[in-house]
Amino acid sequence: MCGIVGYVGKHKAAPLILEGLKRLEYRGYDSAGVAVWHDGKFTIAKKAGRVANLEKETARMRLTGNSGMGHTRWATHGGVTDANAHPHLSSDGQIALIHNGVIENFNSMKKFLLTKGYQFLSETDTEVLCNLIAYHYAKEPVNSDESRFVIAVRKTLLHVEGTYGIVVMALDAPGELVTARKGSPLILGIGDGESLVASDVSAIVSRTQSVVYLNDGEVAHLTPQSFSITTLNAGEVSPVVDQVTWAITDAELNGYTHFM
Ligand code: GLU
Numbered sequence: 001m002c003g004i005v006g007y008v009g010k011h012k013a014a015p016l017i018l019e020g021l022k023r024l025e026y027r028g029y030d031s032a033g034v035a036v037w038h039d040g041k042f043t044i045a046k047k048a049g050r051v052a053n054l055e056k057e058t059a060r061m062r063l064t065g066n067s068g069m070g071h072t073r074w075a076t077h078g079g080v081t082d083a084n085a086h087p088h089l090s091s092d093g094q095i096a097l098i099h100n101g102v103i104e105n106f107n108s109m110k111k112f113l114l115t116k117g118y119q120f121l122s123e124t125d126t127e128v129l130c131n132l133i134a135y136h137y138a139k140e141p142v143n144s145d146e147s148r149f150v151i152a153v154r155k156t157l158l159h160v161e162g163t164y165g166i167v168v169m170a171l172d173a174p175g176e177l178v179t180a181r182k183g184s185p186l187i188l189g190i191g192d193g194e195s196l197v198a199s200d201v202s203a204i205v206s207r208t209q210s211v212v213y214l215n216d217g218e219v220a221h222l223t224p225q226s227f228s229i230t231t232l233n234a235g236e237v238s239p240v241v242d243q244v245t246w247a248i249t250d251a252e253l254n255g256y257t258h259f260m
Helices: 013-023 051-059 106-115 125-139 148-157
Strands: 003-008 031-038 041-048 067-073 095-103 162-170 177-182 187-190 195-198 210-213 218-222 227-231
Touching: 003 013, 003 095, 003 162, 003 177, 013 031, 013 051, 013 067, 031 051, 031 095, 041 051, 067 095, 067 162, 095 125, 106 125, 125 148, 125 162, 148 162, 148 177, 148 218, 177 195, 195 218
Parallel strands: none
Antiparallel strands: 003 067, 003 195, 031 041, 031 067, 095 162, 162 177, 177 218, 187 195, 187 210, 218 227
16 A cells, blocks of 8 residues: 545646655655546546656656645555556546555446446446446436535445555546545645645645644545535545644654665
8 A cells, every 4th residue: 555645726736746746755655646637637647656757758748737645555456567557548538546555446447337338448346436436427317406526435335345446537627636545544734825735744834734634434535725525425425624743844854864
């Protein structure tokens, strides 16, 4: 289970996400990737190896969007390859996903999705979950009361056995992230005109010290100006906003060569 960083706001997402991923490197990982939404398109870069490899790759690309997400992977399903790195994109191009954890019932879901015409480019359990969200999203009618994006993620997760910390983006929901957890930590960062999510507070504390610790079985919907949390069964959750009492400089070397 490795690193997750997501951002929606007014700044360029990619540099903030890459900075967050670097702060999570200490956890160990084998690949890294980033997805950014811009002008009705997802741009995805992912590489086996260090975040520095990913940075080299993204330096050659124009990643100009204000919403995005990044991941450092520790492979559980499928080898350490660029194709298996996250983010994954659903085969209809509508849903992008990063995931920490293990989807235990991915085989039966994959068989079902193949009968529905979904295709797979990786060996991961995560890509199966990504396509299952896309399947539910395509079926979900527009509902004036609540985002169909959130509803589709909740419906999908009711079928999942295993552990997950996920961040999801939808092509036609710019400036929105949906994030959920079961057995894998996630923290929301509530900033000034921006919202963040990460698997570890160190990835977001340089932008905000107001955080919400997501609980197992909760799904959060983030936009630059707002956030809301529901349970998997659509129950409302009243979030508690905590203040982190340390600053990012407390987690840096400050001239020393080692932390110890
Ligand atoms: N099971 C997923 C994979 O193998 C996620 C691994 C992780 O937690 O980084 O890609």
